[in-house]
Amino acid sequence: MGEEKKAPPAGAWPTVKPFVNGGLSGMLATCVIQPIDMIKVRIQLGQGSAGTVTRNMLKNEGIGAFYKGLSAGLLRQATYTTARLGSFRILTNKAIEANDGKPLPLYQKALCGLTAGAIGASVGSPADLALIRMQADATLPIAQRRNYTNAFHALYRIVADEGVLALWKGAGPTVVRAMALNMGMLASYDQSVEFFRDSCGMGELTTVVGASTVSGFFASACSLPFDYVKTQIQKMQPDAQGKYPYTGSLDCALKTFKAGGPFKFYTGFPVYCVRIAPHVMMTWISLNQIQKLEKKLGL
Helix, strand or coil, X not given: CHHHHCCHHHCCHHHHHHHHHHHHHHHHHHHHHHHHHHHHHHHHCCCCXXXXXXXXXXXXXXXXXXXXXXXXXXXXXXXXXXXXXXXHHHHHHHHHXXXXXXXXXXXXXXXXXXXXXXXXXXHHHHHHHHHHHHHHHHHCCHHHCCCCCCHXXXXXXXXXXXXXXXXXXXXXXXXXXXXXXXXXXXXXXXXHHHHHHHHCCCCHHHHHHHHHHHHHHHHHHHHHHHHHHHHHHHHCCCCCCCCCCCCCHHHHHXXXXXXXXXXXXXXXXXXXXXXXXXXXXXXXXXXXXXXXXXXXXXX
């Protein structure tokens, strides 16, 4: 009888479930964090400090400005986070099987995270491009604004005006950023869990919340330089002669370093950290609950 109860997990749902749960949790987190993300982008575009940007947005554009690009943000989570978390679960499960059911060493978890981040970023790059452009649109001169009405309109216009391949403009730094973010997120979380649980003797909830907070910080620290370059590439426009300010990600990184030094890449770090950390925390807490549920159901 016990063997018969274990048969259902062979169906499609256990395979699909990580993708569904990942996408839904990412979309919920985006609804909460969208205003902070909007402020972060404006800071990176050189509009001042967090306080200055917030005041100017409220005064000149109203509360709705903080949710500009929300449809693109939700679409990004429905693609990027769904693919990232789903593939991460599949990769780790396969690795555990190859390891005879034993827990994975840290470097294998990090490799799974790097791979999952690259897969997710490749899938979600078009939505990410639409999100960045919609958020940056109000900072452009009126004549240069694209005036996308929603994410799908943005994707349609990009394809119509620039071609299908333009959907992956800036995909290189997007993928690298996602790999860096996942590396910092996974490695720091694993080490923090061991410290809080084994060294400090904390309970499960405190351990998960504490480790998630540390994970969010290191995910931010590892990914912000790549996020900064990605943002500059995705929002650039040609000048009157048709020349773009950067020829590519490396050119952007070198010019940025030459102009402002290494700390230029960390422009807006406090706001970026506040935006990334809660998202990372919600992701880990959600995954923790999913794992507990799976154990109860014997999946």
